[in-house]
Amino acid sequence: MKSVAIIGNGPPNLIPDLSAYQTHVDSWIGADKGAVRVIEQQLELSYAVGDFDSVSKSELLRIKESAKNFQQHNVEKDETDLELALKIAFSLNPTTIYLFGVTGGRLDHTLINIQLLTQVINKQTRGIIIDTTNQIELTYPGTYQVTQDDKYPTISFIPVTEEVRGLTLTGFYYPLTNATITMGSTLSISNKLISKKGTFSYNTGIVLVVRSRG
Numbered sequence: 001m002k003s004v005a006i007i008g009n010g011p012p013n014l015i016p017d018l019s020a021y022q023t024h025v026d027s028w029i030g031a032d033k034g035a036v037r038v039i040e041q042q043l044e045l046s047y048a049v050g051d052f053d054s055v056s057k058s059e060l061l062r063i064k065e066s067a068k069n070f071q072q073h074n075v076e077k078d079e080t081d082l083e084l085a086l087k088i089a090f091s092l093n094p095t096t097i098y099l100f101g102v103t104g105g106r107l108d109h110t111l112i113n114i115q116l117l118t119q120v121i122n123k124q125t126r127g128i129i130i131d132t133t134n135q136i137e138l139t140y141p142g143t144y145q146v147t148q149d150d151k152y153p154t155i156s157f158i159p160v161t162e163e164v165r166g167l168t169l170t171g172f173y174y175p176l177t178n179a180t181i182t183m184g185s186t187l188s189i190s191n192k193l194i195s196k197k198g199t200f201s202y203n204t205g206i207v208l209v210v211r212s213r214g
Contacts (some may be wrong), residue, residue, distance in 0.1 A: 003024050004029060004096070004097050004098070005027070005098040006030075006086065006100070008032070009034050010105055016132050018038070026092075029048075030063070031101075033052075035067065036063065047085070049071040049072075051075045052072055080112070095126065096127075114208070121139070132213075146198045146199065155191050157169075160205075162205075163204070164202050165203050166202045171193055
């Protein structure tokens with residue numbers, strides 16, 4: 001199972017200790033100034049990609065010296081730096097893509113970065129956004145196992161389609177059975193596991209699973 005991590009240019013205070021994920025990640029990709037974050041945390045920078053308009057000349061030199069593969073693009077381009085990093089990630093055929101440094105800062109960037117998870121899941125790949133407070137994953141209909149994580153104990157199931165049908169939660173403090181939730185509903189917000197493992201399943205719609213600290 002190959003996993004890839006992409007680090008974006010989000011606020012550094014929201015990027016967790018990346019070394020905690022080192023045993024799970026085969027390749028680290030820095031998108032624009034995200035490459036600096038990888039270097040700062042003393043990890044091997046497999047790829048650096050972007051227009052690098054947010055880095056200083058000294059940082060750019062450091063990125064070029066550290067990256068095994070370096071790709072610089074024009075500032076005027078159709079894709080965001082994160083989307084360019086995703087293209088590299090897809091070429092590596094991973095089973096999981098972790099995304100760090102893609103939340104916080106500008107709200108429009110955060111929202112579109114969450115929507116980019118659609119590209120990941122459409123590749124039959126698992127995509128997980130992680131920051132110091134949240135872990136975010138987009139899911140399609142099916143059955144999923146959830147494991148207790150003390151770092152992110154609160155779990156919310158947010159519909160991102162008009163309706164989600166057949167939502168069933170087992171092993172949770174607030175269980176559900178074959179429920180229909182609509183966009184804007186708070187029925188499936190702020191839940192917790194009551195044991196080490198639980199499951200959730202649903203039949204139609206798209207659900208954003210947000211695991212949070214506290």
